[in-house]
Amino acid sequence: MRHPGGARSGLTIWLLQRVSAAWMVLMTPFMAWLFLAGPSEYSAWVALFQPLYAKLLALLTVAALLVHAWIGLREVMMDYVQIMALRLPLLFAFLMGALLCFGWAAHILWSLA
Amino acid sequence: MVSTVPRKRIFYLNLLQIWLPIGAYVSILHRASGVLLGLSIPGLLWVWSVSLGSAEGFASVQAMLRGGPGLLLGCVLLWAFLHHLLAGLRHLGFDLGWGESRLAARRSAWLTLLLSVVILLGLTLS
Numbered sequence: 581m582r583h584p585g586g587a588r589s590g591l592t593i594w595l596l597q598r599v600s601a602a603w604m605v606l607m608t609p610f611m612a613w614l615f616l617a618g619p620s621e622y623s624a625w626v627a628l629f630q631p632l633y634a635k636l637l638a639l640l641t642v643a644a645l646l647v648h649a650w651i652g653l654r655e656v657m658m659d660y661v662q663i664m665a666l667r668l669p670l671l672f673a674f675l676m677g678a679l680l681c682f683g684w685a686a687h688i689l690w691s692l693a
Numbered sequence: 694m695v696s697t698v699p700r701k702r703i704f705y706l707n708l709l710q711i712w713l714p715i716g717a718y719v720s721i722l723h724r725a726s727g728v729l730l731g732l733s734i735p736g737l738l739w740v741w742s743v744s745l746g747s748a749e750g751f752a753s754v755q756a757m758l759r760g761g762p763g764l765l766l767g768c769v770l771l772w773a774f775l776h777h778l779l780a781g782l783r784h785l786g787f788d789l790g791w792g793e794s795r796l797a798a799r800r801s802a803w804l805t806l807l808l809s810v811v812i813l814l815g816l817t818l819s
Contacts, residue, residue: 620755656724688745
């Protein structure tokens with residue numbers, strides 16, 4: 581059966597998986613610092629996410645995480661969910677879930693007091 | 694076109710009885726940890742929003758991570774993250790053609806398994 585995605589979509593997805601992974605690897609030292617030596621006071625924790633560049637970096641990292649997770653779950657489902665009538669709704673549900681999570685992250689960041 | 698593949702093949706894939714190379718276990722755990730991490734994203738976002746929502750919320754997240762089930766769950770997710778990160782770096786290395794020989798791949802597989810546990814213990818005990 582031919583996939584309805586076209587011959588090149590697999591390569592694009594393969595590349596997106598690696599680009600999002602590389603971005604998260606770049607952010608890992610910063611996240612490690614947050615957990616190991618980051619703010620232990622609420623006000624400092626909020627202040628960290630106040631500047632626009634911090635919001636954008638955080639949102640970009642969440643986006644990379646969601647793209648990476650969706651592609652990974654898609655790959656696992658392509659192996660274990662063989663019934664198309666089940667796989668496609670699941671893929672769609674995970675896509676909607678990822679979009680909701682992205683909106684939620686943006687809401688968290690832009691509604692800081 | 695007539696298929697030359699026989700219809701019925703011998704199928705013997707009992708994972709408890711066959712011997713898999715160490716890389717296979719790293720790969721299986723890479724998937725399992727990835728699924729676990731992916732499905733935990735909404736929960737992590739929730740913890741993040743609570744910690745940023747109010748000073749009380751921040752304190753409750755701090756208390757949650759200090760012990761009990763919260764700490765245990767945090768350790769499981771931290772291990773999943775560390776294993777997934779190291780196994781992923783190993784794969785990015787393969788993409789670049791590093792460590793593709795059988796010996797090197799086995800070494801990096803063992804290193805992935807060991808390092809993820811060592812780093813986890815180092816972080817939780819300190």
